Amino acid sequence: MAAVESSPGPSLRNRGAALGGISPVVVLLVAASAGLLVGCLRSETFAQLTVQGLALGSVYGSLALALVLVYRATGVINFAQGELAMATTYIAWQLIQWGLSYWEAFFATLGIAFVLGTVLEVVLIRPVLHRSAIAAVIVTVGLFILIDGVVDWIWGSDLKYLPSPFGPRIYHVGGVSIARLYPGIFVVLVVSMLLVWTLFRFTKLGLGMRAAALRPAAAALVGVRVDRMLAIGWGLAAVLGAVAGLMAEPSQFFLQPTLMQPILVYAFAAAVLGGLESPAGAVVGGLVIGVSLNLLVQYVPAITTNLQTPFAFAVLIVVLLLKPSGLFGRREVRRV
Amino acid sequence: MTALLELEDVEARYGPVHVLHGITLTVEEGSIVAVLGPNGAGKTTTLRAVSGTVRRSGRIAFAGRPIDRLGPDAVARLGVAHVPEGRGTFSELTVWENLRLGAYARRGSIDPALERVLSYFPWLSHRRRQDAGTLSGGEQQMLALARAFVSRPRLLLLDEPSLGLAPVLVAELFRIVRELNEREGLTVLVVEQNAHLALQAAHAAYVLEAGRIALSGTSAELQADDAVRRSYLGY
Numbered sequence: 072m073a074a075v076e077s078s079p080g081p082s083l084r085n086r087g088a089a090l091g092g093i094s095p096v097v098v099l100l101v102a103a104s105a106g107l108l109v110g111c112l113r114s115e116t117f118a119q120l121t122v123q124g125l126a127l128g129s130v131y132g133s134l135a136l137a138l139v140l141v142y143r144a145t146g147v148i149n150f151a152q153g154e155l156a157m158a159t160t161y162i163a164w165q166l167i168q169w170g171l172s173y174w175e176a177f178f179a180t181l182g183i184a185f186v187l188g189t190v191l192e193v194v195l196i197r198p199v200l201h202r203s204a205i206a207a208v209i210v211t212v213g214l215f216i217l218i219d220g221v222v223d224w225i226w227g228s229d230l231k232y233l234p235s236p237f238g239p240r241i242y243h244v245g246g247v248s249i250a251r252l253y254p255g256i257f258v259v260l261v262v263s264m265l266l267v268w269t270l271f272r273f274t275k276l277g278l279g280m281r282a283a284a285l286r287p288a289a290a291a292l293v294g295v296r297v298d299r300m301l302a303i304g305w306g307l308a309a310v311l312g313a314v315a316g317l318m319a320e321p322s323q324f325f326l327q328p329t330l331m332q333p334i335l336v337y338a339f340a341a342a343v344l345g346g347l348e349s350p351a352g353a354v355v356g357g358l359v360i361g362v363s364l365n366l367l368v369q370y371v372p373a374i375t376t377n378l379q380t381p382f383a384f385a386v387l388i389v390v391l392l393l394k395p396s397g398l399f400g401r402r403e404v405r406r407v
Numbered sequence: 408m409t410a411l412l413e414l415e416d417v418e419a420r421y422g423p424v425h426v427l428h429g430i431t432l433t434v435e436e437g438s439i440v441a442v443l444g445p446n447g448a449g450k451t452t453t454l455r456a457v458s459g460t461v462r463r464s465g466r467i468a469f470a471g472r473p474i475d476r477l478g479p480d481a482v483a484r485l486g487v488a489h490v491p492e493g494r495g496t497f498s499e500l501t502v503w504e505n506l507r508l509g510a511y512a513r514r515g516s517i518d519p520a521l522e523r524v525l526s527y528f529p530w531l532s533h534r535r536r537q538d539a540g541t542l543s544g545g546e547q548q549m550l551a552l553a554r555a556f557v558s559r560p561r562l563l564l565l566d567e568p569s570l571g572l573a574p575v576l577v578a579e580l581f582r583i584v585r586e587l588n589e590r591e592g593l594t595v596l597v598v599e600q601n602a603h604l605a606l607q608a609a610h611a612a613y614v615l616e617a618g619r620i621a622l623s624g625t626s627a628e629l630q631a632d633d634a635v636r637r638s639y640l641g642y
Contacts, residue, residue: 275507275511278500278504278507278508278511279508279511281497281500281504282497282500282508282511285497285499285500286495286497288460288479288491288495289491289495289496289497290508291460291478291479291480291483292458292460292479292480292483292488292489292491292495293483293488293508293509293511293512293554293558294480294483294484294511294512294558295480295508295511296480297480
């Protein structure tokens with residue numbers, strides 16, 4: 072009989088084995104952190120680049136977190152995630168123009184992003200999702216172009232400026248100057264990740280979302296409203312994307328329709344590096360990409376600023392070739 | 408006794424393939440009813456028609472209320488727990504998360520329901536942090552049953568619970584189903600290949616053949632029926 076949900080059967084994987092699989096990665100990350108620390112203590116330039124890299128990496132991590140959320144909820148890679156983030160950043164800019172304070176606009180934008188994300192899922196993704204994940208992915212590519220056009224039409228393509236959420240203050244630690252923005256972005260990322268983790272781990276809603284993503288048919292049988300869970304997943308991803316956009320603008324990028332395009336590439340690399348299904352992996356992946364890109368451009372003469380994006384692509388391809396499950400992926404990908 | 412579940416002239420199809428050709432059956436409140444029959448007779452599809460996981464037509468009423476137009480999540484929230492073939496446990500989630508999912512449709516505190524279920528399946532509490540996928544087949548089937556019971560259903564739909572299990576476990580499973588039926592008043596509609604076992608546990612049974620009801624009666628009647636004995640019981 073067709074379409075009967077079949078159980079994968081007793082699996083040999085258990086918690087212990089999963090932890091055993093992660094530990095070399097953890098060792099590697101600790102070693103890398105130690106290396107960074109030594110580098111920071113020996114060279115001010117190195118330290119400066121590392122701090123900046125962590126802030127940029129946090130932005131990549133936020134968007135990667137959004138990609139992971141959508142992938143886990145619907146099995147779809149949302150190519151429009153970055154453009155959606157860009158659009159919501161414009162909305163924040165507009166709200167500030169209309170007189171809202173930064174943080175009022177910030178939270179209002181998150182609310183709007185949530186609504187926008189759920190509506191897009193219901194209107195565009197849901198009708199095609201039951202056909203195939205590939206159809207839905209193609210719709211997201213179309214959405215990319217659509218959002219780009221709509222934003223250009225409403226706001227034009229000239230550069231806009233968004234104030235920094237953490238003020239212009241700069242701390243001096245040793246010879247290193249750290250804009251208050253940098254730790255600010257980092258904290259925002261960590262808080263976002265903890266919220267996502269708490270949602271999935273400890274709440275009924277999160278449990279329903281995980282069940283709906285893992286086995287939609289079985290989830291429906293226990294009374295989970297699967298469609299609603301998927302829509303909420305898209306809404307939350309749009310919120311995380313909005314956070315990424317709002318943090319991206321003041322850190323290095325200008326508010327223009329192409330704001331998130333390079334960031335999307337880095338976020339893809341980060342998400343894949345982290346295993347595509349793991350929120351923690353997305354964050355760690357983002358930080359690794361952010362820091363390593365910043366340092367490579369400085370210390371490896373062959374890699375110029377122009378080569379940053381191709382380098383992220385190279386990371387993506389190498390991970391997919393050598394270890395498709397990424398650093399934190401617990402199992403091989405079951406579906407396409 | 409009143410009828411908890413009534414099917415009248417129910418048809419179902421997978422795409423162009425007609426599987427059920429007008430099934431009419433009744434499940435009395437508080438009873439265990441078995442659906443027997445050869446492979447491909449439409450036993451599983453009958454359960455799926457009730458829970459809404461297959462396209463169906465005809466009249467299906469649960470506690471007097473028509474449910475033939477409801478989706479699976481809505482049927483589940485009315486108090487119908489469906490343990491599908493292959494169990495439908497979430498192997499990537501922990502035992503405890505699986506149990507919590509069972510209570511998903513319930514409002515308010517789920518602790519009393521969880522405690523009650525653990526009194527029938529005490530070993531589950533030691534394994535609560537383990538991924539369900541690491542349990543043995545029999546344990547997963549027990550977990551599926553436990554999860555269904557956490558939702559405090561009025562009707563349990565049980566599909567091929569004996570599939571792939573050792574005979575000892577199958578007996579234990581049916582013992583628990585009987586116990587839930589007797590002590591908790593749980594109504595059960597069970598699909599089973601093993602007719603012998605099913606007729607021992609059930610009060611009444613329907614025999615399906617090629618998408619139609621071929622025979623029905625109380626378990627005692629069917630056990631005494633020569634045709635049933637020859638075709639399904641093998642003596």
